[in-house]
Amino acid sequence: MYKLLLFISIGSIIRVNCVENFEKDFQTKIIKGYYHRNIVDKVDANKEFIIRFPNSTSKYPYVVYASSQLAHYGHPVFIVVRQQQTVTSWELPLPVESKSGVIKFTSTSRTLCHNSMPIISELPRSIVHQHNSGNTNIPGIHKELTMSIASTSNVAIEFSVRVEEEENFYVEEDKSYFVTISPSEPRFFYYKFAEKNDDKFINTVILEVDSDDDICLTVSVQEPSCPVSDLDNDIWLQGKYQTVVSKGGIIIKEKEYPNGFFIVFVAKGDNYACSREKASVIPLPKAEVIKPLNRSSSVLFSVKPGISKDDYVVASLSTLGAVLIFYLLFSLTTWAFYRWLYRVKVVQQDIPLQNVRDTIDASTRDEEFISVDDIDARLASRSLMLTDLARKKEEYIEKKSYAYLWHVVSIAIFYGIPVVQLVITYQRVLNISGNQDICYYNFLCAHPLFGLSDFNHIYSNIGYGLVGILFLLITFYKQHYVLHNPSHGIPKHYGLFYAMGVALIMEGVLSACYHICPNQSNFQFDTSFMYVMATLCIIKLYQNRHPDINATAYVTFVVLGFAIFAAMVGILNGHITFWIIFIIFYIVLCIYVSFNIYFLSYVKRGVQGIVDEWTTDHDVLKAIEPKRKAHFALLVAANVLNVIFAHLGILCYIMDTDFATFLLGLLMANAILYMIVYIIMKLVHHEKLCLQAAVFGILGLATWIGATYFFVNNSTMWTVTPAESRKYNKHCVMLDFYDFHDIWHMLSAGALFFSFMLLLSLDDDLVNTSQSKIVVF
Known part of the structure; x- marks a missing residue:
């Protein structure tokens, strides 16, 4: 009995000494953050950084850029961003699944969901879009941001972070927007329909996406609420989505998203999801998997009005x-x-x-x-x-x-x-799942009813x-x-x-x-x-x-x-x-x-x-x-x-x-x-x-x-993948309602009759x- 008590006492003394030594070696460094400014430092297992940014009433969400060229997959750098209602976290290097294996990205960026989106989505669009007059603040909006950076590495790892506001976050129709994305740098934006009593009210819009890169993307339309599904492994969980290689389009009706919607862009780790090898039910030669040497894609997108009931x-x-x-x-x-x-x-x-x-x-x-x-x-x-x-x-x-x-x-x-x-x-499956890859539409001329x-x-x-x-x-x-x-x-x-x-x-x-x-x-x-x-x-x-x-x-x-x-x-x-x-x-x-x-x-x-x-x-x-x-x-x-x-x-x-x-x-x-x-x-x-x-x-x-002329000018092609088929999508050419294939239907009906x-x-x-x-x- 005395031996047991002696053993417990000795163990307690050793544990207290270890904790005291650990607490003595471990440091928590609190830093005041500044927007639009790089913060560069080193982190290891004994040092954690907490960066506190000034509170803001701006309507624009934050974009956090984080990179660490020396970060190791076995002992990554953890980044945790706390807002007043949500927590967003990821690690460096960021692992992204691909057909050829896991790809590790040392440079990342994330757009943080605005905690006041429920307030913003209920506001009239005229107030939301008043940034043209230089006013970026909206009464009742409050933003807090604290960032924590830590690692389990015994070797000090240099990191760099920067926080900026996404000033192009609020999208208007008939305007083109340019954005660069990669598997580790997704982006999302917000579009709000005009009020029904507004002269600019539109009950249907078409999201058009163009890219000159041969990079497989996923484009999603989601409810304007947090959290946003903006990673490759969760983007399919919300709203409508489709794969895109060079061209895409999604039709959105106001009654589906009365408070507006998020437009989310995520690049894939490789082109497998857009290749025939995966997406085709027809046996085809295996597509060559593109190696992830450069997975950045430059995307040009716009929201264009759909046709009216009168049309x-x-x-x-x-x-x-x-x-x-x-x-x-x-x-x-x-x-x-x-x-x-x-x-x-x-x-x-x-x-x-x-x-x-x-x-x-x-x-x-x-x-x-x-x-x-x-x-x-x-x-x-x-x-x-x-x-x-x-x-x-x-x-x-x-x-x-x-x-x-x-x-x-x-x-x-x-x-x-x-x-x-x-x-x-x-x-019905398309409507419920939101998977736009199920059907091969000409998305640039497809009018729902x-x-x-x-x-x-x-x-x-x-x-x-x-x-x-x-x-x-x-x-x-x-x-x-x-x-x-x-x-x-x-x-x-x-x-x-x-x-x-x-x-x-x-x-x-x-x-x-x-x-x-x-x-x-x-x-x-x-x-x-x-x-x-x-x-x-x-x-x-x-x-x-x-x-x-x-x-x-x-x-x-x-x-x-x-x-x-x-x-x-x-x-x-x-x-x-x-x-x-x-x-x-x-x-x-x-x-x-x-x-x-x-x-x-x-x-x-x-x-x-x-x-x-x-x-x-x-x-x-x-x-x-x-x-x-x-x-x-x-x-x-x-x-x-x-x-x-x-x-x-x-x-x-x-x-x-x-x-x-x-x-x-x-x-x-x-x-x-x-x-x-x-x-x-x-x-x-x-x-x-x-x-x-x-x-x-x-x-x-x-x-x-x-x-025959209109038939050979295809606007879709079902023998390829949905993403490749969208390359052939064309705008309406007659009455803003019919495309080439519609005209083929009409002419071929007459040709058969004659x-x-x-x-x-x-x-x-x-x-x-x-x-x-x-x-x-």
């Missing part, structure tokens, strides 16, 4: 009015044309009007299935007429044609509903729907009110035209859905019905001269399904091996389709005929000699062009073009090629191109050229020509 109304009603005027003019001219066509082409034939529909030459429409002898006769013929391939019952062909319509309607319903659900979920972040790009798709309805009405009118001579002209099967009209409407619906939140995951929504329309155009052109042997809707949409599946695989795993496999498969498919076309869908019978002829005469050249040489030459030319188109896929892969766009280009190229060949063959066989078809062709060509009308009227010159005199090509 929304003017732009929206102007667009709708223009479409309605087009409706009226086009409906009248189309009605007048068909009245003229009816009088000139039908009445001229002395056919009683009331009996036109009832006069049916059933003798050529009494077979649903073709006999073997007829098949052999067709295959052996060197020149086919339409009557040779229009032998099946009218009702059978009509039912087959309408199957396309019901397929398109079914796909539209079952494809469209989950699309709407998904994109609305995207929009009805809870949608980019209303104008959605609304500009209205043209697809309206002209699609107009096309359906014209088709209905022509089917039921424009009379034609039976057994004359191209068989009038309108199911495909109705399917094309519905597809045009759905293109507008799905394009609008895509633009609710455009990104890499839902790009196919914008193009799926473009595949459908291109395919339907090809099928309709073929059906005109081959009504009996046209592909069924079931086969067509199964092939389309595989095409869309291939597009999905190409997007998610676009390896060069997949491209090569697809190109080989596509060439084989083209050859197979060519055999079907040449042998009139009786490939087995056609090949068997060649074998039989060779077996009989043993003359190979005679057996394989094509019966319809012009037809054969066209197919060979088409296959050569398709092989060239397919091999351009390798070039597209090298140029980093996405697979879905390449596939759509293939279908569009074939539709255009077939249309051109069809028109040329009409002229070669002395058929005329009626006035209406010629007008539609010219209008379609002109609008396609104009639409193209469909060209198809609808392409063979109107044959309405009085017997089908026995119409050549098959």
Whole structure:
């Protein structure tokens, strides 16, 4: 017991002596601080500095600059800044995470959040911005600042600190501000909306950011309250934010931030967050990580007024009015044309009007299935007429044609509903999270409305729907009110035209859905019905001269399904091996389709005929000699062009073009090629191109050229990262509401409509020509 007491006593004496020695060696040095003046000294484990700055009533927040070139990561210099309500602390060197490891910055600066921000944010903007008159003080504002500097290093470390006021803290619209930032030197500023009774009141503004440096930044818009999330590891915790490389933009509505907002800039430790390696769902080559030799970025930013409610109304009603005027003019001219066509082409034939529909030459429409002898006769013929391939019952062909319509309607319903659900979920996630990198908007021309972040790009798709309805009405009118001579002209099967009209409407619906939140995951929504329309155009052109042997809707949409599946695989795993496999498969498919076309869908019978002829005469050249040489030459030319188109896929892969766009280009190229060949063959066989078809062709060509110009001038690019996509952002170019892509929507809707009308009227010159005199090509 005595030994234990003795041990405790000795221990107490030693501890008291150690504490006394420590207190004797440790020094707390209190210094009076001065603004805009450097304070340089040395600190170690035995010395702590407390710097007390004079109290102030200035409305400007403080910026603290601190550096220490000799500070060690194992024993850093700690900087603690105390204000009357908040404490801000960091260390030197400041560690910043990067892909290549932790980067240590020996020079730092932090903007201190003004403790009186609740008072400032409630004040009228005229008082907050009265610094122009030289008055920087606001009654009721009080600022205190005390700084503590310490370290655990046994070696004295030199440090330097300086405190300044941020005189450009209060941002006004239509003024440019320049700031230099780095991962260790974030900055933030404050913008306040004008009062609603002020002439300068704006309910929406656009924050524009420009930088010539290839430095990845995060730009954030936050509530004007302390503390501010102004470090790389916490900036995403508040408000809206987006990554930026050279250009950025954020749209802010007054109702979201009625007391104004902070504009926060933070530079990343490297460019990984803005690189495709991280941000892309598409497998891409790994981006080179930029080494942090110099991570300072010079940023120019401004807050610009958004458009007013009157601008929304003017732009929206102007667009709708223009479409309605087009409706009226086009409906009248189309009605007048068909009245003229009816009088000139039908009445001229002395056919009683009331009996036109009832006069049916059933003798050529009494077979649903073709006999073997007829098949052999067709295959052996060197020149086919339409009557040779229009032998099946009218009702059978009509039912087959309408199957396309019901397929398109079914796909539209079952494809469209989950699309709407998904994109609305995207929009909600964007609104809740504030992550502006989710959607690839043109932020410099994106006008929010009805809870949608980019209303104008959605609304500009209205043209697809309206002209699609107009096309359906014209088709209905022509089917039921424009009379034609039976057994004359191209068989009038309108199911495909109705399917094309519905597809045009759905293109507008799905394009609008895509633009609710455009990104890499839902790009196919914008193009799926473009595949459908291109395919339907090809099928309709073929059906005109081959009504009996046209592909069924079931086969067509199964092939389309595989095409869309291939597009999905190409997007998610676009390896060069997949491209090569697809190109080989596509060439084989083209050859197979060519055999079907040449042998009139009786490939087995056609090949068997060649074998039989060779077996009989043993003359190979005679057996394989094509019966319809012009037809054969066209197919060979088409296959050569398709092989060239397919091999351009390798070039597209090298140029980093996405697979879905390449596939759509293939279908569009074939539709255009077939249309051109069809028109040329009409002229070669002395058929005329009626006035209406010629007008539609010219209008379609002109609008396609104009639409293509606006399409290639992209304002976004979903194949890259959100930060890289913002490089292409452009200001509105029409009515302060629409950008180039909006104009593409409008022009392409018109171009598709004119193209469909060209198809609808392409063979109107044959309405009085017997089908026995119409050549098959």
